[in-house]
Amino acid sequence: MTGLLECVAGEMVAPARPDLAGLVHWAGAAAQPIHRWFRYREGFSPALITSLGLGRRILDPFCGSGSIMVGAAQQGRASVGIDVNPLAAFVSRVKLSPLGDADVAAAAAFLGGFEAAASGVEPWPEPGLRSASKVFEPRIFDAVLRMRALIEQRATSAAQRDFLLLAWLSILQEVGSYFKEGNGIKYRNRKRRKDGYVARPDGQWQLERFGADQEGFVFAALRAKLTEMLSDVPAWQRGTWSGQRVIEGDALEETGRLCTGSFDSVLFSPPYANRFDYFESQKVELWFGGFVDSYEALGGLRKRSLRSHLGAALDSAVVDLPDVEALIARIDPASYAVRMRVPALIRGYFSDMATILRRCRHVLVPGGQCCVVVGNSAYGGVIIPTDQIIARLGLDAGFGEAAVVPVRHLTVAPQQRNELAGREGLMRESIVVLS
Numbered sequence: 001m002t003g004l005l006e007c008v009a010g011e012m013v014a015p016a017r018p019d020l021a022g023l024v025h026w027a028g029a030a031a032q033p034i035h036r037w038f039r040y041r042e043g044f045s046p047a048l049i050t051s052l053g054l055g056r057r058i059l060d061p062f063c064g065s066g067s068i069m070v071g072a073a074q075q076g077r078a079s080v081g082i083d084v085n086p087l088a089a090f091v092s093r094v095k096l097s098p099l100g101d102a103d104v105a106a107a108a109a110f111l112g113g114f115e116a117a118a119s120g121v122e123p124w125p126e127p128g129l130r131s132a133s134k135v136f137e138p139r140i141f142d143a144v145l146r147m148r149a150l151i152e153q154r155a156t157s158a159a160q161r162d163f164l165l166l167a168w169l170s171i172l173q174e175v176g177s178y179f180k181e182g183n184g185i186k187y188r189n190r191k192r193r194k195d196g197y198v199a200r201p202d203g204q205w206q207l208e209r210f211g212a213d214q215e216g217f218v219f220a221a222l223r224a225k226l227t228e229m230l231s232d233v234p235a236w237q238r239g240t241w242s243g244q245r246v247i248e249g250d251a252l253e254e255t256g257r258l259c260t261g262s263f264d265s266v267l268f269s270p271p272y273a274n275r276f277d278y279f280e281s282q283k284v285e286l287w288f289g290g291f292v293d294s295y296e297a298l299g300g301l302r303k304r305s306l307r308s309h310l311g312a313a314l315d316s317a318v319v320d321l322p323d324v325e326a327l328i329a330r331i332d333p334a335s336y337a338v339r340m341r342v343p344a345l346i347r348g349y350f351s352d353m354a355t356i357l358r359r360c361r362h363v364l365v366p367g368g369q370c371c372v373v374v375g376n377s378a379y380g381g382v383i384i385p386t387d388q389i390i391a392r393l394g395l396d397a398g399f400g401e402a403a404v405v406p407v408r409h410l411t412v413a414p415q416q417r418n419e420l421a422g423r424e425g426l427m428r429e430s431i432v433v434l435s
């Protein structure tokens with residue numbers, strides 16, 4: 001590749017920090033109180049706040065499940081988080097809104113006999129997700145909808161309802177016939193083998209997974225989740241929760257509305273340029289949680305999100321980035337990636353990155369630091385060095401210095417192994433530090 005790699009390899013790639021590898025993925029927060037309430041696969045660890053030496057006022061324009069904001073509250077800092085996904089914004093808001101004593105008591109009281117009460121309520125209306133009956137076994141489906149209705153019936157305040165609703169949303173995958181994997185969801189009635197997927201015998205896999213009492217499986221999962229959440233309530237008593245603000249919207253627009261020089265640090269992990277569509281992998285929670293009620297609404301969210309996947313607004317305007325064009329020119333025009341419109345995705349992705357970096361620069365105090373956790377990707381044998389391009393775009397946005405800090409390797413898909421042989425080292429996750 002011309003220009004880009006030479007420049008970056010010589011000037012911007014800092015020594016690797018494998019000690020930070022555990023902080024750039026969900027496992028870093030999975031077991032921690034409050035963070036553990038909802039498994040957000042794409043999340044990272046709040047420990048990045050101290051590891052990266054962030055300041056008192058932090059912006060996370062792609063806040064997801066609010067990891068950084070919860071961390072900020074626990075450390076007496078202030079934060080603003082933005083996310084276009086209403087599910088993510090909901091999860092963050094609930095975590096950042098401690099319940100008062102009366103609401104905690106009422107949520108705890110819900111645990112008293114909800115199993116028996118479930119049979120007396122009408123199930124919640126089925127959401128319009130076309131595959132709804134495929135993602136839950138019939139008895140599980142019924143129990144899930146009854147639980148949803150019972151939450152609505154029993155909650156006496158919106159805060160209480162949202163707390164219970166988060167517990168309920170959080171167990172959907174556990175009690176479902178699906179799980180999130182790769183770029184979407186997979187079904188439990190098929191098992192992955194080395195040579196592909198094979199069907200699991202009907203009746204048997206359900207018994208293995210849920211036991212004979214499927215309703216009991218749902219009740220036990222909800223009881224365990226709610227008990228865990230209630231046991232974390234004391235952690236809510238420590239922290240400055242009122243200093244955190246969640247904005248549901250497009251980061252590109254919303255950062256433009258924030259005041260100049262109002263943050264000491266920006267830290268974010270955008271979706272990577274890898275075609276993964278969060279609205280596909282989270283579709284069950286989006287529909288069942290009532291965050292979308294039509295396919296038009298779901299499509300609208302896709303179009304408003306970062307151009308990291310093929311459902312995004314790939315035809316919207318792009319800025320001219322010669323380095324990016326040079327990379328695209330190297331992708332085999334006859335490849336599947338090109339037929340799938342990956343070049344438009346790459347152009348859109350880096351145009352969006354250029355915009356967000358400019359806006360982040362604007363809202364930072366002079367000397368403020370912006371850190372971006374990001375992974376590289378590959379198409380048709382061409383590695384997209386996203387970290388290096390972001391470093392370059394950061395300089396274009398007005399930052400004085402840029403460093404790419406590699407933190408861990410990314411696994412290369414089996415079908416890419418030959419094509420990328422010798423260059424696997426570039427398939428990595430990094431923290432790009434702009435100051």
Ligand SMILES: C[S@@+](CC[C@H](N)C(=O)[O-])C[C@H]1O[C@@H](n2cnc3c(N)ncnc32)[C@H](O)[C@@H]1O
Nearest residue numbers: 043044062064065067083084085250251305306
């Ligand atoms: C890698 S995840 C961030 C996870 C987060 N750091 C956490 O710990 O939960 C990227 C997030 O960006 C969000 N996103 C995608 N496009 C966006 C946009 N245009 N504006 C704001 N958020 C967006 C996604 O919904 C997703 O939650």
